[in-house]
Amino acid sequence: CKDCGASSSWASQPLSGRTAAGNILLSASILFAKIFRVLRHLGVQCPNNRIYRRHQKDVLLPAINKAWSFQQAAMFGDIRASGSDLVLGEDGREDKPRHSAKYGSYSLMEKEGLQRSIARLEAEDTKVDLIVTDRHMKDQKEFLMLRFQMHLLHPNGEELFSFIGVSKKLDAIGKLKTCQEINLWTNSVVDHLYWSVSSTQDSNGHLTLAKWLSVLNHVMNEHEGHGNLFPRCLHESITGIETRKTWIKP
Template sequence: MAGNTPIGNLQLSAATYFTGSSFIQLQKVCEAMQLQIFQYDTFRRHARNYMEPAIVHKWKMDQQHHFQQQLSLGGSVAVGGDMRADSPGHSAKFGSYSLMNLESNTIMDIQLVQSNEVGGSYHMEKEGLKRCLDHLEANGFKADYIVTDRHPQIQKYLRERNITQFYDVWHFEKGLSKKLEKASHKEDILKKWLQSIKNHVYWCATSSTTGPEKVAKWTSLLNHLQNVHDHEDPLFPKCLHPERASRDPNKWLQPGSVALHKAEKLLLNKRVLKDVAKLSHHHQTSSLESFHSLILRFAPKNVVFPFMGMLCRLYLASMHHNENASRVQATTSAGQAVYKVVYPKAKMGEGVVKPVKTDPTFNYVHDLMRLLMEVFEDPTSFDEEMKTIPIPPDLSAENTRTPKAELVARHVSRFNLEVV
């Protein structure tokens, strides 16, 4: 006991919170085993008074340490940015914008935005990016360039802020592939070229360094589909593959055909050409997408969290990701690299080989458990740090609440069987 607080109860609450677990599920396990456990209100009191201040303090200390390391290498940094909403569609309550250092694959900053702060969920992504960039600039950083998806508001905002923007290749390829698959339903010859067109997207981006060069390689695709391998653009006058006679002349698209018209309409429209010129030729945001999947372990979308609870769980996910961002591939006792075979739904039964990483570590949890006792013994300075975080009012606070007695009085069941 420490005062009136059982230390075991405090440690159980902290271990549950810091590992991203659910107290409700823990409570069900204990009830099934007929074990006595404290109530949820006690867990929330522990979280509010001790655990959340410890999480916020550790994240800020880790972030400042990362900033100092990066500043020693130079104040310019290549970043990737993307937003994750807590629910699909345009009805999200929270939007978290993550900014990742693409050189080290570590989260530099993460900002949580509530929809009523910006007038709707559609505007959360722009506000999250603005807060992230402002925070970086306040700490002496300048974004060398940023890799994002093709959100229209983000494009305009970065253009006004004079920050170079590149598009993530996977997001571009995904959108284009959907249109190509829809167009190829009645065109079997175009369907045979879908995988080659997807590969060409990545090749154009990674083998080029300038926008015009990417566009020149991309526009050569339409000639290639017709078995024409010499092109008019001087930046890419000829295909690089070896010349060889085709064994199946029917695989090529014929001039004037419906398939060629559909391909030209999709591949060479103005927006596609404009986007191809801005494809990222170096870094992508795949690690950022993996981080968003990791957040589900700490903040599932089917669970409602208060603002501070969601923010702290995002910080926990960031700490876990940063600690394990540089894991290497596992090896056997003989020194051979370990792989696993997975069968993604999109591959239609075709297996894909993926490297197996070494086991993750959880040193940040041990550090938080030690820090917890410091907060418990003297919470004053930690409470002051918590007060610097602005917490927006709940969404329900904007509306007038009807008294419970009035709601009960006018409640009528739709399945009332009384005779009319």
């Protein structure tokens, strides 16, 4: 100002330390939203790769780790407060299906990762009650049974059991010349498996197994006499077009 001599400066964006906040936010957008290619096609000037990597190392990744650690600590606190035991699920995810994936992540699917995860959960004063697995558990089975055999049983003492790759096994059998009728039943058998587990209360493993094995009689059009725990099918009497199903002959 010519009258009082006061002066001020204007900046297009605030600073974070000595770095323009907009540059950090743009680096965050590239990392979180994958917009670098869009901006490049629009002709928008962006930080070069060196600056982007520096922002990612110094600001963005530490921010992610801090946010995750805070959220994880809150989750452990909620679990301890509830007094509930943990049910662990192992699985993996990839950016593309089957064996063409370039990026992926997984949890509890190999022995070392499982051991470290269990150790961390124990350090946080939590208890594992059940581990749910799809497959890939051959190497881990001995470790689990030696160290957590009581945790692999429900409180009622009934043994847990698992079904591995039912659909794939049925598909393989259905390719045999004398077993092609099985292909007509694959979806129904898999649905019955899920029903056997989800419809059983109190985690009664013996009853679940009895329900599951009843499908062997059902596909042969036999709907009674399955056993003491589950003596007959629960569906209505088969009439009309349902009788035309391709039943499997023993």
